[in-house]
Each structure stands twice: as C-alpha cells, then as structure tokens.
Amino acid sequence: MSELITVGIAAARQAGEFLLEHLGHIQRIEEKADRNFATDVDKGAEALIIDAISGRFPDHGVIAEEGGSRNPGADYLWVIDPLDGTHNFIRGIPLFGVSLGIVYKQQFVGGIIYMPVQDELYVGEKGNGAYKNDARISVSAFTRLRECSVSYDSGIRYNPDIALPILREVADQVFNVRMLGSSARNLSLVAEGKLDAAIEFADQPWDCAGGVCIIEEAGGKIADLQGAPLTVRTVGYLASNGRVHAAFQAIIDRHPEKR
Secondary structure, three states, X not given: OOHHHHHHHHHHHHHHHHHHHHOOOOOOEEXXXXXXXXXXXXXXXXXXXXXXXXXXXXXXXXXXXXXXXXXXXXXXXXXXXXXXXXXXXHHOOOOOEEEEEEEEOOEEEXXXXXXXXXXXXXXXXXXXXXXXXXXXXXXXXXXXXXXXXXXXXXXXXXXXXXXXXXXXXXXXXXXXXXXXXXXXXXXXXXXXXXXXXXXXXXXXXXXXXXXXXXXXXXXXXXXXXXXXXXOOOOOOEEEEOOOOHHHHHHHHHOOHHHO
8 A cells, every 4th residue: 555545544534533523513504606515624624634645745736625725736636525425414414424536647546535424444546456444345247227226416406407307317227316415425335336326417526536546446437427537627427337337328428418
C-alpha cells in the first residue's frame, strides 16, 4: 500500500469519526443556490482532511466540495467530499460517508470511501486491487438487465426532464431500483457486487472521485454519460459491473436530448 493511500485512509477515518461525533448535533445548516445543503460539520470534516493531506504532501493540489480547493494544476490532485450524503446526515439516515479520490496527471490512481456508521472502509489503488476492510472485493457477475439492482439519481427534482424518461425505461427492464442519496454508498455497493449499476446526472467530481479506482479495480466500469472516461470536471456518471454497462449506456443514448 502506497503512502498516498495510507495518508488518505487516516484522513478519511479521522473525518468519519468527526462526522459520528457530530451526528445529531449540527450547529448550522446553509442552503446552497442549487437547493443542496452544507453544514458546519461538512466544513469541519473538510478542514481535517485538507490539513492531514497538506501536512504530508504540501505540493499536492486539492479540489474540495466546501471551498477548500488549492493548487488545482498540481500533478497530484486530491478530490474531496468530506460528507457525501449531507441530507441523509441532516435527517439522521445512516447513508453518508467520506470520499477521497487521488489523481496523478489527470489519471485516477487511488480512491478511498469510508462509511463511518457501518465502519466500512473501501480502498482502490491502481494496479493493486479493491478492498473492503482489507478483504478483496469484486463486482457482480450479472449479465442481464432483468437481474440487476440499480441505484438511481435521487435528485430528480433538479432535472426531471432528463431523469424521468430514462428512469422509466430503466425501471421497466431491471429487477429493481434504489435511491440512496449518496454516491459514496452507491459506488461502494457496486464495487462489492451488492448493486449492479449506478446512474447519476448532476453529481459533481467530488461526489464520485473516491469511487473511480475502487470500481475499476473491482472489475467494473465507470464513465460519463456519453461513455467517455471521467475527469476532475465530469458531471454525472454511469457505473456498473462492466458486464451490463453497454446495455445501460444504450438506454441513456436513446435519449440524447436528455443528457
């Protein structure tokens, strides 16, 4: 395990402990322009992560959801969501986590997702596999849509003209659909084979960066909604076990005006 991953794990765990300490004890909630929320807890967790990373890797860049970005042109870039699933956290729903993606020269080389309530740590490192709490994980083996359980974008209110027509077709073909409200949770479950695909339309890079290497090293695929590789600027994604990726992409492609 590289020092990058070791430092990232320690930062994610520290932030996760901070989230648990403040669960049910939020002091301030702010509504953003897009009707999402941020809390004092998001910002406190983000500061802990950035301090841990910057203390060990002062030349690395950071892109962080709550405004802690710095040196975005650096060769090494950390893409941070200190609290993915903020609305779940606010409502006391235990589906939230810490997400850290590590990028080197525009390539995702590491990812860490920590789900503190469940004490589940997911790690992916390019070329070294994907793990949950030190046990190797892999995506599911399903090849037919009718066998698939899929997580779907829960923010339908933001873009119903985009999301609803595709949801209608997906729901008609798969076994079932889930809306969990957290990309960290969605992607970790795809990586360990408990879900078979995840579709998000408006997720920002920090929402999914932590899951990219985990998904790929677990044998799956994650791409943007046009099928291109993710970047630190990508909005929206399709993640899957790889075996059903083309079938889901075909559904999305039948609605080109909706993307």
